[in-house]
Structures are given as C-alpha cells and as structure tokens.
Amino acid sequence: MIGRARFAFTVLAFGYAFLYLPIALVITYSFNESRLVTVWAGLSTKWWIALFHNEAMLDAAWLSVRIGLASATLSTVLGLAAGYALARVPRFVGRTLFASLVVAPMVMPEVVMGISMLLLFVGSDQLLGGPARGFLTITIGHVTFSLAFVAIVVQARLADFDRTLEEAAMDLGATPWTTFLTVTLPLLTPALVSGWLLAFTLSLDDLILTQFVAGAQSQTLPMRVYSSVRLGVDPQINVLATIVVAIAASALIASAVLTRRSVDKRAAQ
Amino acid sequence: MSEPIVRIEGLTKRFGEVPAVAGVDLEIARGELFALLGGSGCGKTTLLRMIAGFETPDTGRVIIDGQDMTGVPPHKRPVNMMFQSYALFPHLDVAGNIAYGLKREGVARAEIAQRVAEVLSLVKLDGLGSRRPAQLSGGQRQRVALARALVKRPKLLLLDEPLAALDRKLREGTRFEMVRLQERLGLTFVIVTHDQEEAMSMATRLAVMNAGRIAQTGPPHELYERPASRFVADFIGIANILQTGARRWLALRPEKIVLTSARPATAHVATGQVIDIAYEGDRSLYRVAIENGPVMLVAAMNVARAHGSAHRRGDTVWLGWSDDAGQVLDE
Amino acid sequence: MRLVIALPFAWLVVFFLLPLVLVLGLSFGTNSPDLAPPVELGLNLASFRLLFTDDLYLAAWLSSLRIAAVSTFGALLLGYPMAYAIARARPQLRPLLLTLVILPFWTSFLIRVYAWMGLLAENGILNQFLRWSGLVRNPGTILGTEWAVHLGIVYAYLPFMVLPLYSSLEKLDWSLLEAASDLGAKPLPAFLTVTLPLSLPGIVAGCLMVFIPAIGEFVIPDLLGGTRTLMIGKVLWDEFFTNSDWPLASAVAICLLILLVGPIVIFQRHQQRSLERT
Numbered sequence: 001m002i003g004r005a006r007f008a009f010t011v012l013a014f015g016y017a018f019l020y021l022p023i024a025l026v027i028t029y030s031f032n033e034s035r036l037v038t039v040w041a042g043l044s045t046k047w048w049i050a051l052f053h054n055e056a057m058l059d060a061a062w063l064s065v066r067i068g069l070a071s072a073t074l075s076t077v078l079g080l081a082a083g084y085a086l087a088r089v090p091r092f093v094g095r096t097l098f099a100s101l102v103v104a105p106m107v108m109p110e111v112v113m114g115i116s117m118l119l120l121f122v123g124s125d126q127l128l129g130g131p132a133r134g135f136l137t138i139t140i141g142h143v144t145f146s147l148a149f150v151a152i153v154v155q156a157r158l159a160d161f162d163r164t165l166e167e168a169a170m171d172l173g174a175t176p177w178t179t180f181l182t183v184t185l186p187l188l189t190p191a192l193v194s195g196w197l198l199a200f201t202l203s204l205d206d207l208i209l210t211q212f213v214a215g216a217q218s219q220t221l222p223m224r225v226y227s228s229v230r231l232g233v234d235p236q237i238n239v240l241a242t243i244v245v246a247i248a249a250s251a252l253i254a255s256a257v258l259t260r261r262s263v264d265k266r267a268a269q
Numbered sequence: 270m271s272e273p274i275v276r277i278e279g280l281t282k283r284f285g286e287v288p289a290v291a292g293v294d295l296e297i298a299r300g301e302l303f304a305l306l307g308g309s310g311c312g313k314t315t316l317l318r319m320i321a322g323f324e325t326p327d328t329g330r331v332i333i334d335g336q337d338m339t340g341v342p343p344h345k346r347p348v349n350m351m352f353q354s355y356a357l358f359p360h361l362d363v364a365g366n367i368a369y370g371l372k373r374e375g376v377a378r379a380e381i382a383q384r385v386a387e388v389l390s391l392v393k394l395d396g397l398g399s400r401r402p403a404q405l406s407g408g409q410r411q412r413v414a415l416a417r418a419l420v421k422r423p424k425l426l427l428l429d430e431p432l433a434a435l436d437r438k439l440r441e442g443t444r445f446e447m448v449r450l451q452e453r454l455g456l457t458f459v460i461v462t463h464d465q466e467e468a469m470s471m472a473t474r475l476a477v478m479n480a481g482r483i484a485q486t487g488p489p490h491e492l493y494e495r496p497a498s499r500f501v502a503d504f505i506g507i508a509n510i511l512q513t514g515a516r517r518w519l520a521l522r523p524e525k526i527v528l529t530s531a532r533p534a535t536a537h538v539a540t541g542q543v544i545d546i547a548y549e550g551d552r553s554l555y556r557v558a559i560e561n562g563p564v565m566l567v568a569a570m571n572v573a574r575a576h577g578s579a580h581r582r583g584d585t586v587w588l589g590w591s592d593d594a595g596q597v598l599d600e
Numbered sequence: 601m602r603l604v605i606a607l608p609f610a611w612l613v614v615f616f617l618l619p620l621v622l623v624l625g626l627s628f629g630t631n632s633p634d635l636a637p638p639v640e641l642g643l644n645l646a647s648f649r650l651l652f653t654d655d656l657y658l659a660a661w662l663s664s665l666r667i668a669a670v671s672t673f674g675a676l677l678l679g680y681p682m683a684y685a686i687a688r689a690r691p692q693l694r695p696l697l698l699t700l701v702i703l704p705f706w707t708s709f710l711i712r713v714y715a716w717m718g719l720l721a722e723n724g725i726l727n728q729f730l731r732w733s734g735l736v737r738n739p740g741t742i743l744g745t746e747w748a749v750h751l752g753i754v755y756a757y758l759p760f761m762v763l764p765l766y767s768s769l770e771k772l773d774w775s776l777l778e779a780a781s782d783l784g785a786k787p788l789p790a791f792l793t794v795t796l797p798l799s800l801p802g803i804v805a806g807c808l809m810v811f812i813p814a815i816g817e818f819v820i821p822d823l824l825g826g827t828r829t830l831m832i833g834k835v836l837w838d839e840f841f842t843n844s845d846w847p848l849a850s851a852v853a854i855c856l857l858i859l860l861v862g863p864i865v866i867f868q869r870h871q872q873r874s875l876e877r878t
Binding site: 007029079108205 | 615725857
C-alpha cells in the first residue's frame, strides 16, 4: 500500500515538475536584469516597462483580442447550431457529410487548413474582389476550426441531457421555441461558456492558420511573438508569458472560487 | 353515464416492425382513478404518451372531453403528465418549477404566486418554494412533480409510474395520500404502473395490458375474482389453472381452497403430498402434488401460534373447494 | 430547424470543404513565378513526382513519421503513470490534479515552446545545471536536434495524452484488480492482463490525439529543431512562404491528408462511439 502511494507521489511530482518548471523559469527571467535569458544578473523590471512601451506588440495584442471576441462569439452560435443538429436531428440529407465536416477541422493539420483557406481567399479576391485579408479573413479562419470544439461540447451535453425535461415543458404548455429558450438553453449555458472560452483561447493562440490568411497589413500577437522568438530568446517575451500565465491562473482560481461558493451556498440551505 | 373524459378508438402504434400498441379501445369516465397495468413492453407507456401527445398514433384517435386530439401538439392539450423521472427543471427552484406552466398560460403574476402557494400547501411542501430540486428528498421531489402538474388544473392528469422511484415504506403512505388528493380535487387520474398491488389498491378501475392490447377492463375485485382469460388470472395474484376440458379451464385462487388432514366435505376434493412450504408469517403457501394430477398452490392462514406452518413436507393432505370457488375460462 | 442545420453546414462547405477542393486543384498546377498568384492551372503531375522522387522530401516524410511516433510513445510513457496516479488518487483531489495537467494548455502554445528554447540552448539553463552539478562536463547542445523536438512535442501535447487515459482509467472497476489478485495474479501480471486491456480505448485515443497533430507540426520543429530537423509541416511552410511554390505546397498538403486519413478515421469512429455511449 505504502509502495503504491510513494510511486504515485513520485510520478506526479516528476510529471508536474516537467509541466511547470519551464514556465516557472520563463516567469523568473522576465525579472532578469540581463538581456540574456540564460544568465541571471539581478532583479529588474526594465523588460516589463519595455513591453508596455512596445507599440507594435500592444497593437498586435489588441487586434488578437478583437479577433478572439468576434470569432469566439460567432463560433459559439454556429457550434450550438451544429451540435444541436447532430444531437437532435437523426436524419437529414447529407448528415454523414455534415458530421465529418464538423469534427474534421479538429484533426486537420493546421498547415493544410492554412494553405487551403488562403487559396479560397485568393480565389474570392480574383472573382469577387474581396474580402481584403486581415481582421475578417482571420476571424473566418478561427471560426472554422473553433466551431468544431463548441459543437462537440454541445453535442456531448445534449447526449446526456434528460429529454423528459423538454417533454415536461411542452406538457406544461410551452411551445417548442419557448421550451428551447426556457429549458434547453439554460441547461446548455455551462457548455456554451466553456465552449466560448475554448474558442477564445484557441483564437488568441493561433499562429499557423493566421499567418496564412492574415495578409501583409495585419499582425496578431502570436505572429509578433513568433517573429521575435525566431531570432532567439527575448526578455520581453518572458514578460508577455508571465502575463498570459497570470491571466490563465487567475481565471482558473476565480472559476474554482465561484464553484466552491455555489456549492457552499447549496450546502448552507 | 355522461360523456367520458377520454375516449380512445382503434389506437395503434408501431416502432419499426414492433407493434407497441395494437388496436386499443378504451373509455375513461370523469373523476375516475384509472390504472393501466402491465409488464414492461406491454405498451402501457406508449398509450399514455399518445394521450399526452408525445407519440403520434399510426391509426385511431384520442378524444379528450369531446375534442379530437389528432394533430394537437402536447403543449395545446388539456392534460398534464407526471413523469416517471419527475423531470424537474434543475435550473429552477421549486416555485419556479410549479409556476412554469402557469407562466406559459400568461397568468398574472399575483395569481401565479397565490396558486403556487396553494398547491404547495396541498402537497404539504409549504415554505420549500425556494429550494432547488437537488436539495429535496425523493419523496419531496415526487410531490413537487405532482404539484407542478396539478397547478394547471388539467382535465386529465397522467401519471407514469408515479411511485416507482420511492422506497417501499414511503410508497405505501403516498398511495393513500394520492387517492385522497384525487378524490378531494375531483380530477381524473390515469396511472401507468407495473405494480399490481399499487394498481389494485389505488384504482377505481383498471385495464390489464398485454402485448399492445387490453386484456381486460374492470374494477379491481372483478379482475381478481372474475378474470376473463388465463393471462389475467395468472398476471393478477396467484392462480391454479386447471384444465377441465377442451379449451376449458378453471382458475382457482390458493386462498379459496381449504387444506385439511382429513377429507373435507366440499363439492370438490383432491388428495396429495406436500412438496414445498413457503412460510410467510401471516400465512403459509403449500405446493401440493395431487395424485395423478398437477401441482397445486394452497394458502392457509397461520391462525395458531404453533411452530410455523400447520403441515409438514411429505404430509398427505386433502384439498377441497366449493362449486363457485373458481372462475371458468374458455381462453 | 432547417436553418439550424443549413447555417453551420453552409459555413463548413464554403470555408472548409471548398478550400480543400481548391488545394487539390492547385496541386496539379504549374509553378509560374511571373503570375500573381504564381500558379498556372492545369493537370501537371510534376509536383507529386518531385515529392516521391526527391530524397529531401522522402527524408522529410520519414522523419515526420519517426518523430511523431517516438514523441507519441514518449508522451504515453510519461502520461500513463500520471493518469493512473490521478485516477487512483483520493476523489476530492482528482479535479485539482487534472486541472493542473490542463492549465498549461490554457496558456499560449507558442510561449510553452519558447520556454524550452532558453532551457535547451548551448548556454541554456539545463546545460548550466549539468555543468554546475558536475554530472556532465561537456554537455552537447540539445537545441537544434531531434531530441529537442521530441521533448517539445511531449511537453506541448501531454494533456491530450493524459485526459483520455484518465477518463478510461477512472471508469475502471478496481475490484477487477482485486479479483485478479484473489485468483492468484501478481501485481504486474494483473496490470498487464486487466488494467492495460481495459484502458486500451484511452491509449488509442490519447496516442492518436498526440500523433495526428505531431505529424503536421510546424512551430516545434521550427523553433526547437533548427535547420537540421526535417518535418513535412515545415517543408510545406517553406515551399509556400520562402519558395512561393504554391503547387508543390498544395501537393504536400494533399499527401499529408492522405497519410492522415487512416488515423483520422480511427479517431472519429472512436469519438462517435464514446459520444454515443454517454
């Protein structure tokens, strides 16, 4: 029994060290005095100040956030529709094709999706004279792969959804549409929130597809980071990494606290 | 007799090749507590769901209060259903669940509050309006489900296995409570159940279903004492079914037979050996192998506080019954 | 209802299916640097011929497969014990342990790869540590080798391995192991004959979820693998952006898709089955 506990502890300690040590080092060196990310030369906040004066980086971040908001929202709407259709409509023309199209972007290599979408936009540019590559084309690209993730979450939630709840609503006089608004949608909300967050994160993080469809004028945050990192390590990137980790961790803690609080409230009553 | 609240005419429903309901005609009178009794897969739930409007019949029609319900969606039917799983909305509190149907009717807010409070006290859940379903006990959830259907004042309340999810002790008490509630409100209840004890003790009339058809309809005592077929005789309670001729049988209940050591003075007698005894406390069930005949089940009350059953395994005993003890069957 | 189906359906046909058809069409085109875009459409098999005859491309295919396979195996070796330990931890602890595995996924992929650049560089933290500790006097540089790519892939995709493994191990009825030991199986045979076969669905799902993206990976070999590491995703990128050879890049994309059809079909079947089971 003790042997197993020790084994489990060792495995997890090693695993989590592997996952978190690199991140911890990146954070540490964001406070380094030296330009070299490998040599510790004393505590400093100069790279933090430099980053906040890096106009190009800030512009890129703002563009990324705007694209993230737009694409997450649009992919949540489309993903909800796709997941609902897959879970609730057993037969329609092209269902098999539709089901494969929904999940295919999840497993499609990004370089392939990138080149194919760029060809589409080049083609439409030749035939229709647009759309101009930039915010719109990047958003379309991100929606196309993130809607799959939302659809899967919605489909899974609907699959273990108690159908009699919807029947009960209709039995009590609700029309199908009212049933959807007052019963189905509220019960799907947690799935939609996590789907939206996932889509937002994926959009904010995407480099490859974005690089293909962005055009010459637009630069998103990952594109900036990539072009800077290709030239070697850069303390400003460490600062950015620290901020990203801080946001992710505090979002996680916030959600944990909220869940705990609602559990406590339920227990109190 | 006034116009029945429900009239079902030639109703059938197939799922693929399997007929779930195969030609059902049925009338249910106003104010009845009617039970549909049958084993799993006999079509009773499908029949109930066709009355509620969740399944579309292949042929036949359902008439509720004189109105043909063909093509009427569930939300426009004057019936309400209590689901076997209760189907309480987990995101609404108890009051919200009960008010749900009233809001759909567009009832004024003040009236909703008043009617919710009334029905809550009717089912003895006063003060629990702000609880979530997850915070209730099984018995409380059952009563919320009942209240949610009752508050709409339906012409007809359909109950799908309303007591199945409760534990045994609670089930017995709740049976009486529901009967009292039904009588007090003067509503018509249609209960679907697989539990014959439940159907017999609650219903004013019941229908036994088998393989998509109604085998027999009648008040509980009639189904027990005058079964119309071997299926009903065998399904409700225990019966010895003795073949007495070509396509003629006699259904004889174990408690209608006297069991003695000496030959009894009844119209019919038989003798045999006790081969099994099931001691049940208040009574014992004996399996008696008749000489050159079948094995018969006989029940005898344990009136004396002796050591268990009055007869022993291997004893030779006499069985006797009167002329009108059994029911003659021809199907 | 019709709109609910039509809207996402139309979106995916226009923005996903149609582009793939365009790639297929373009892969038979001819590279024409003077045109804009630099392609002449037609039925030219030259790009495919080049892909199957040129040593560079063949080497890229093989090393992609090798790197993806080795990294997947590495992720399984690290991920299985972790998933097992989490599945057998106290139930109250499991959500926290699982969240800790997923958390890095919510931070930037690019930054997680970047973290290894500073670690693995010639004067990087790992080598400084090795020298300081006296374990290795002259450690070689890991950055710029295939080993760095393996490490990067295992690191970046570990959550994808642990999650499906955990969900199949968590469902496992542990009394089966007790039954096995009651019937005389020692711990290792009990593991090999009971736990391992029953967690096979998780192993398959986890391995595919690492293998499929690893094959077409671009960022990790580009940042950690240096110029010596060949991977097919990188080849596609370079043909497109550096050489502006669109037909060749399209042909690479088509071949990559054909290579992945098998694993993807297995994965989708698997997904659909597990969705239907719930």
